[in-house]
Amino acid sequence: MTNKALIFESNDGTSRALASELALLSNTEVLDVARTPSHALQLMRKHGSAWDLAVVDLSSMAHMALVVLQASENRLAHQRVLVLAKNECAQVRAECRALGADFVFSKDGQMDEFFSTCKRLASAESALTRFADRTRTSQ
Numbered sequence: 001m002t003n004k005a006l007i008f009e010s011n012d013g014t015s016r017a018l019a020s021e022l023a024l025l026s027n028t029e030v031l032d033v034a035r036t037p038s039h040a041l042q043l044m045r046k047h048g049s050a051w052d053l054a055v056v057d058l059s060s061m062a063h064m065a066l067v068v069l070q071a072s073e074n075r076l077a078h079q080r081v082l083v084l085a086k087n088e089c090a091q092v093r094a095e096c097r098a099l100g101a102d103f104v105f106s107k108d109g110q111m112d113e114f115f116s117t118c119k120r121l122a123s124a125e126s127a128l129t130r131f132a133d134r135t136r137t138s139q
Helices: 012-026 037-047 062-071 090-098 111-138
Strands: 003-008 028-034 053-057 080-085 103-106
Touching: 003 012, 003 037, 003 062, 003 111, 012 028, 012 053, 012 111, 028 037, 037 062, 053 062, 062 080, 080 090, 080 111, 090 103, 103 111
Parallel strands: 003 028, 003 053, 053 080, 080 103
Antiparallel strands: none
């Protein structure tokens, strides 16, 4: 199953590269990209339950990360928020997790783990979907 992702990144070149790598390395389709906090809110409303992953670049614009985390407080169980931080440290990780991030990765040394996590989430969602489909057909 393919993940459906929203990217929250103010730099156009960075967001294009991230979208390309997500598709190539983790079976993820990017639905949309927001470059400002107000655009982030619009995309969260527009895509509602259609997204699986919200990828937020904390180093891009800290305020946008806060907006996305607040807007995703009542997200569905399958929806995950992944934060990319330039220099991730224990304090940044703890603060992001406290605000609702599911995962926090350092852009300087954890990108392989980030893509592996995205791929693992797609595989897990696929397995859950297959199980739900089998359960429905056997009833």
